Amino acid sequence: MISDGIVPPAARSAVEQLQAYSAPLEGRRSMLRLDFNENTIGPSPLVAEALRGFSTEEIAIYPEYDGLRDAVVRNLLETGCRPGLQSDQVGLFNGVDAAIHAVFHAYGDAGERVLTTSPTFGYYTPCARMQGMTIDAIPYEGEAFTYPLAAIQASLQETTPRLLLICNPNNPTGTRLAPEAILDLAASAPQTLVVVDELYEAFTGDSVLPAADFSATPNLLVFRSLSKTAGLAALRIGFAIGHPGVIDRVGRVTGPYEVNSVAVAAAFAALADQSYVDAYVAEVLRARDWTLQALRSAGIRHHCDGGNYLLVWPKQPVAVVDAALRGEGILIRSMAGKPLVDGCFRVSIGTTSQMQRFVEAFLRLDP
Ligand SMILES: Cc1ncc(COP(=O)(O)O)c(C=O)c1O
Structure with missing residues (x-):
């Protein structure tokens, strides 16, 4: 002390x-x-095998990311993403937590507003506060914790928040929002970056990626992670998928080697074993x-x-x-x-x- x-x-x-x-x-x-x-x-036995084969040379050098974005694209296409996705539409992060942090850092200025729901994933709030942003968290509705769609639509139109965060399905209420509704929200608010945190979409099939056209709605950004379903939580690796311009801006506030080589090796193996x-x-x-x-x-x-x-x-x-x-x-x-x-x-x-x-x-x- x-x-x-x-x-x-x-x-x-x-x-x-x-x-x-x-x-x-x-x-x-x-x-x-x-x-x-x-x-x-x-995780998959292929992940354990990849980690066993990890060499001391790989430990001694800075991480290399060649081909990982392509592997993510291949996996997303295999799991139903709209064809045409390119590797410059994928950002690599030290877990989705780091992607959330980077989005706030890149897009949220002091005094601006972030629109979200309540209760939702706990890390959005400290990231907003860190930037000095105002948080507008609209409660879920009724005993079924229904998504407050009308209130979100109204707030989007009235206040033009800098960010809209949609956790789908929501943690902790499990609330699902139809992908079409999310795409409509993004199309109706081109000045707002609409972030869809899809960490648990594998359990619902509600992803926006099969229908998302990032040229038509460049203000849409989607998060995916290898923590929850693929079992790599300790290695910290997550992805942001969106318009190349948004991926570029979020990458500007991220350090050059935030994703470590062990996570990269494990990610290749996990992505290959859908x-x-x-x-x-x-x-x-x-x-x-x-x-x-x-x-x-x-x-x-x-x-x-x-x-x-x-x-x-x-x-x-x-x-x-x-x-x-x-x-x-x-x-x-x-x-x-x-x-x-x-x-x-x-x-x-x-x-x-x-x-x-x-x-x-x-x-x-x-x-
Ligand atoms: C909704 C949501 N988003 C993001 C995260 C963070 O995920 P990651 O392990 O990829 O950082 C979690 C983890 O609990 C989560 O529940």
Whole structure:
């Protein structure tokens, strides 16, 4: 602890007012981790093989990215993206978190507005605050947490925000928005950069990429990540897909080697094994059906829409259930303090046997 009384220089005023964004990430290794919507069984065996073959020469030199954008394009075309996508329409980032950060950095000036919904992914807010932007977060509607489309349309027209952030499906409510509605929003607001965070689209099939024409709507930007379905969360690699001009601007505020070589090697292997990801997604969807049936039979209040997660309202206070499950080696994510979902927890959906373990423990600990 430094206590010499000499105060370090102040950061920018927006940063001085900022609280560090911290997720509770320690001590999770041997647990059943249903708290961060990660892949619960790990990546394709091809990824492990690629990492085993990683040489000391590759460790000693700065990362090289040749061919990775093309591999992303091939994978996106294989999974339904509109034909014609080029490699200069893909940006590489140290996880989508870094892409979010870069978008705010490149596009958000102090005093400008960002339009989004509430509750949604937690990292948008500190990025907006870091830039000194004003946040307009419109609540989801009703018990079904419906997307507030009319209010978003009205706000887009009345205020011309600099950014509109759409998390689809939304984390944590799972709310789905039809791709056509997103494309209409982007077409109606050419001065607003419309960012579609599609981290969980594999579980819904609601991607805008099959229909997106970035020449007609250059203000549309889409995020994809290898963290959740491909199982590379620790390696930190995500993509932004959009108009080459937008990818260029976002790349200008990104360091030259932000994505490391291990992530690059793993990404090539993961992108080449789409059938592994498809099989994992299919298992999660089966596990979701099983879990919903079990919760319904037990009369537990819950909400599930898109994504590999659902919300559960326990009978006891969330903190009590959270601690009890943790005692059994099972992690869930409390939604305490979040608007509209305070009092419940989010549980990620893994395999059927993992969900059987969760449901058995939950029903026993919160009878
Ligand atoms: C909606 C959403 N966007 C972005 C991220 C960050 O993803 P990445 O691991 O690619 O940084 C997450 C992670 O939880 C998320 O839920």
